[in-house]
Amino acid sequence: MNITPSPRLLRTTVVALATLLAAPLTLAQPSPPPAGRLLASNCFQCHGTNGRGPGFEQLAGKSPNEMYDKLREFQLGKEGDGIMARHAMGYTDAQMRALSLWLSTQR
Amino acid sequence: MDRRHFLMSSAAGGLLLPASHVFADDHRESGHKRSGSRSSSEAGSATAPSGNVATPPAKPKARVIVIGGGMAGATVAKYLRLWGDAVDVTLIERTAQYQSNIMSSLVLTGQRTMASLRFNYDTLQSAYGVRRVVGEVVEVDPVRARVRLASGAWLEADRIVMAPGIAFDSVPGLNDPNRMPHAWQAGAQTTLLAQQLAAMPANGVAVLTIPKAPYRCPPGPYERACLIADWMKARKPRAKLIVLDANPDIVTEVDNFSQAFYGLHAKVIEYRRGVEISSVDTGQMTVYTNGGAVQADVVNLIPSQRAADLAATTGLATAKRFVPVNVLSYASTAAPLVHVIGDASATTQPKAGHIANQEAKVCADALSRIFAGGQPDPAPVTNSACYSTITRSQASWLTATFQYDALSATMKPVAASSAASVGWRSDNFEQMNQWFNALMADSFA
Numbered sequence: 265m266n267i268t269p270s271p272r273l274l275r276t277t278v279v280a281l282a283t284l285l286a287a288p289l290t291l292a293q294p295s296p297p298p299a300g301r302l303l304a305s306n307c308f309q310c311h312g313t314n315g316r317g318p319g320f321e322q323l324a325g326k327s328p329n330e331m332y333d334k335l336r337e338f339q340l341g342k343e344g345d346g347i348m349a350r351h352a353m354g355y356t357d358a359q360m361r362a363l364s365l366w367l368s369t370q371r
Numbered sequence: 372m373d374r375r376h377f378l379m380s381s382a383a384g385g386l387l388l389p390a391s392h393v394f395a396d397d398h399r400e401s402g403h404k405r406s407g408s409r410s411s412s413e414a415g416s417a418t419a420p421s422g423n424v425a426t427p428p429a430k431p432k433a434r435v436i437v438i439g440g441g442m443a444g445a446t447v448a449k450y451l452r453l454w455g456d457a458v459d460v461t462l463i464e465r466t467a468q469y470q471s472n473i474m475s476s477l478v479l480t481g482q483r484t485m486a487s488l489r490f491n492y493d494t495l496q497s498a499y500g501v502r503r504v505v506g507e508v509v510e511v512d513p514v515r516a517r518v519r520l521a522s523g524a525w526l527e528a529d530r531i532v533m534a535p536g537i538a539f540d541s542v543p544g545l546n547d548p549n550r551m552p553h554a555w556q557a558g559a560q561t562t563l564l565a566q567q568l569a570a571m572p573a574n575g576v577a578v579l580t581i582p583k584a585p586y587r588c589p590p591g592p593y594e595r596a597c598l599i600a601d602w603m604k605a606r607k608p609r610a611k612l613i614v615l616d617a618n619p620d621i622v623t624e625v626d627n628f629s630q631a632f633y634g635l636h637a638k639v640i641e642y643r644r645g646v647e648i649s650s651v652d653t654g655q656m657t658v659y660t661n662g663g664a665v666q667a668d669v670v671n672l673i674p675s676q677r678a679a680d681l682a683a684t685t686g687l688a689t690a691k692r693f694v695p696v697n698v699l700s701y702a703s704t705a706a707p708l709v710h711v712i713g714d715a716s717a718t719t720q721p722k723a724g725h726i727a728n729q730e731a732k733v734c735a736d737a738l739s740r741i742f743a744g745g746q747p748d749p750a751p752v753t754n755s756a757c758y759s760t761i762t763r764s765q766a767s768w769l770t771a772t773f774q775y776d777a778l779s780a781t782m783k784p785v786a787a788s789s790a791a792s793v794g795w796r797s798d799n800f801e802q803m804n805q806w807f808n809a810l811m812a813d814s815f816a
Contacts, residue, residue, distance in 0.1 A: 305732045319809025354772020354788030
C-alpha cells in the first residue's frame with residue numbers, strides 16, 4: 265500500500281493549515297487562565313502575591329523541580345511536622361507540579 | 372469633583388449609571404497624578420502591577436461591583452483587576468479604612484494598637500485601578516445586577532460580588548451593648564473592652580461567651596480567653612475568667628485549647644461548655660444561662676451570628692442564615708448574577724480572613740473565565756491557616772486544605788492536611804506576625 269501523499273493532497277493540506285492559522289482570533293475558543301495560577305494563589309497569603317513577597321520565603325522564579333521536590337519532602341514529613349508539612353499534604357502530585365511550574369514562570 | 376457630590380447629583384437626576392461611569396472624571400484626574408509621581412515602592416507594594424492594570428479600563432469588557440471592603444472584598448477587587456481582561460471594578464465600602472479583626476485580641480492586652488491594625492484602600496485604587504465608592508449599599512437588585520446607595524444613586528454592573536460579613540443576633544436585655552461589648556468586629560468596642568479589663572479589680576471576674584458555631588473565626592474566642600488569662604496572671608493576679616461556651620465542647624484545636632484551659636491557665640480559666648445565654652441584665656452585669664446566672668465585672672458577650680443583613684434583605688440568605696453558593700464560582704444559588712464570598716456565605720469552610728482571601732481568588736478566577744466565555748475551574752482548592760495566641764508570647768497554628776468534591780458539590784477538607792501544631796511555641800508567635808503581614812499585603816497591597 266502506497267502511503268506517500270500525492271503532491272496535490274499536500275498542497276491542499278498546506279493551504280488548509282495556512283487558512284486555519286490565519287483565522288481571526290475572535291473565532292478562537294476562550295483562552296483559559298494559565299494552568300496552575302489559581303492553585304499557586306494558595307501560596308500567596310504567606311509568600312506574597314505571585315510568590316514575590318512580602319512574607320515567608322519568596323517562591324517566584326525558582327526552579328520548578330526544586331520547588332516540587334521541596335513540596336514533596338514536606339508532604340512526606342521529611343521537613344518536620346510544621347505548618348508547611350500539613351499544608352503540602354492537601355495537594356495531589358499533579359497539583360504540586362502545576363503550581364510549581366506556574367510559580368517558576370514568575371519574575 | 373467630589374465623589375459624594377457627584378453621587379448625590381446623579382441621584383437627584385434619577386439617572387441609572389454604570390458603575391464605571393460614575394467617577395470617570397474623578398478617576399482620570401487622580402490616576403494621572405498618581406501614576407505620574409508614584410513608584411511601586413511608594414505604593415508600599417512589592418507586587419504592584421505594571422501598565423494598564425493600574426488604571427481602570429477605558430473600554431471595559433465587563434463590570435463588577437464589589438460590596439464590602441474586608442478581607443474577601445478587598446482581595447476579590449484586586450484579583451479581578453490582576454486576572455480579568457479589562458474588567459472594571461468598583462469597590463463599595465462604608466468606611467475609609469479597614470480595621471483588622473485578625474490580631475485585634477492583642478489590643479486587649481496592650482500588645483497592639485488599633486492604628487497598627489488599620490489598612491487603607493489606596494493601593495487597590497492607585498496600583499490596581501479599582502474604583503472606590505465610600506458609601507452604604509441599602510438595596511441590591513439581584514436580577515438586574517444593580518445596587519442602590521444610601522444617597523439614592525443606583526449603580527449597575529454585569530455581576531455583583533457581595534462580601535458583607537456578619538451580623539450579630541440580638542440578645543434579650545442587651546439594652547446598652549457597650550456594657551457587654553462583643554469586640555468581635557474590631558472597632559470602638561475593642562478599645563472599650565480593653566479599658567473595661569484594665570479597670571477591673573485585681574480579684575475581679577470576667578466572662579467571655581462563645582456562640583454556637585458557625586461563627587466568625589472558630590479558634591478566635593478560645594485564643595482570646597488564653598490571652599486574657601495570661602494577661603490576668605501578670606496584671607490581675609487574683610482575677611478569674613469564666614468561659615461560657617454554647618457549643619457542646621471546644622470547637623477546634625481541641626488538644627491545644629484543652630491543655631491550655633485545663634493545664635496552663637487552669638487557675639484562671641473556668642470553662643463551662645454547653646452553656647447558652649438566654650438573656651442579660653446590663654445594669655446588674657449578669658448573664659442568664661441554661662446553667663444559671665453568672666455575675667461579673669466585665670462581660671465580653673459574643674452573640675451568635677448570621678450573614679450581614681444585606682444578604683437577607685436581598686433574599687439570598689436561607690433559614691440557615693448564611694448564603695448558599697456554588698463553590699466553583701461563589702454565585703448565589705438563588706441569584707446567579709450575585710456572588711457571595713467570605714463569612715456571609717454558607718460553605719463547609721471556616722469563616723475567617725485567610726480562607727476568605729482564597730474564596731475571593733476562586734471567585735475572581737471564575738468571573739474572569741466567565742467573562743471570557745468559559746467556565747469556572749472545575750477543581751478549585753482553598754486553604755485555611757492561622758495562629759492562635761496561647762500566651763502573650765507563644766502561639767499554636769491551625770491549618771486545612773480544601774479540595775472540590777464533585778459528588779457533594781462542596782469543598783472537602785483533606786484529612787491529612789487538617790491539623791494543628793502539637794503545643795505552642797514562641798517561634799510560632801513570630802511567624803504569626805510574618806503571616807499576618809503577608810496576608811494583609813496579599814489582600815490590600
